[in-house]
Amino acid sequence: MGNYRRKLPSLNALFAFESAGRHRNFSKAAEELNVTPAAVSRMMQRLEGHLAVSLFKRGTGGLTLSENGQLLFQATSRAMSQIGAAIGEIERRANNDSTVTLSVSTAFTTHWLMPRMMKFKAAFPDVDLRFQLLMGPLTGAVNDVDLGMRFLLPDKVTAGRNIHTIMPEVLVPLCSPSYREKRKDGAYADTMILLSGSDFVPANDVLEQLRPIHPSSQYFGDYAIVIQAALLGQGICWGWLNVVGHWMNEGQLVPVIPRSCTAERICCLIENEAEAARDVVAQVRDWIIAEMQADYRFMSASHPDLAVPDLR
Known part of the structure; x- marks a missing residue:
């Protein structure tokens, strides 16, 4: 040397x-x-x-x-x-820096994290959360943040040591309780509230049960608005379970029909490999995963007719 x-x-x-x-x-x-x-x-x-x-x-x-x-x-x-x-x-x-930066969707932040913010602050009183917010589909590299939520195919999951799986990508057609009551008389065509740019295609038998579809279906570029419109009783949205668990468990969003659709991808949290590992990042990561999986199990037990896949 x-x-x-x-x-x-x-x-x-x-x-x-x-x-x-x-x-x-x-x-x-x-x-x-x-x-x-x-x-x-x-x-x-x-x-x-x-x-x-x-x-x-x-x-x-x-x-x-x-x-x-x-x-x-x-x-x-x-x-x-x-x-x-x-x-x-x-x-x-x-400097005892406890800042943790997340790359997540605006929908996840608005509809999943915000209802739990008091619980998060109780668990992490000194942590300062920062956000890189994505309005559309969860894509892009995890470079300038500590943790990023992404949907990955199984071969990509097994290829990375910095990838932590949360749940399968499961979607459920959801609406507000008042909208579900209104559609029972069959007088109106269903209005779909859809995310622009999404490549999700539901199973044909699910589509058959939702028809006829009103021609003036709504499209939004931000999934947070899609969920908000469904909460306001304006139609049916596809509910990604990694986002809508809180509203389903609260009864604010309910399945339109007893069916779910499971995609091939897996919802994951990815750590930035370029940054040295910090204990606070691992703790926040594990808390988010535990909370999301608890949501998933509770929803699965509350709606057994949806037949969502087991977390394993």
Whole structure:
């Protein structure tokens, strides 16, 4: 290890190289490092001399990295990111930072978490929740947050160690009790309240039981509004059980027919692999999973005719 360290250039030169490689410009690197462009240029010359290779290609179009330069830049960039993440974690621990950031839907936040916020605060009085809210389907990478709720296919679930399963993706056609009473006389066609962009297709026998469908069905880009419209008695919505458990258990939303639809995907919480694990994140994660699964079991016991799959 000692011989290897003697082969390394100075850390100042590596810091300057990473900045120059990222900006592809010595002047911008100098501004970032609070030195002169000439100083950056001299450090790069010494670095190239130390390694006996060219790291940059200098042309009329500006700087580009050589093949060797690209190799070194990838390594220094990864190292800088890891150092920054470690320093950030040290600072969070030193400051007793209990902020947890969630990437979840507006519907989950509004209709699942908000009714439980007092319970959450009792369990985590010092935790400050922050949100990255998604209005439509739960998609996208979990990069800039601590935890993200996503629906994944089974092969994706088994491939990741940072993935924690919650429940199968189950949907139930739901409406308010008053709407269900109104539709019993058969005088009106059913109004569907649908989420724009959703790729969910219910089973044919479920659709047959819901027909005729009123031609003026409503579409919303935010699932939180879909649920709110159903709560107000404006029609039937597809209820994802990871969101609507509270309203079903409270009797505010009820099954239109005794049927559920199970999709292939699984509702999961995904941890950010780029961040060092924090105990508070694991505790919040486990609390959310336990609460959601308790909801699921209670709903399953309260509505056995829906025949939802077992959590296992």
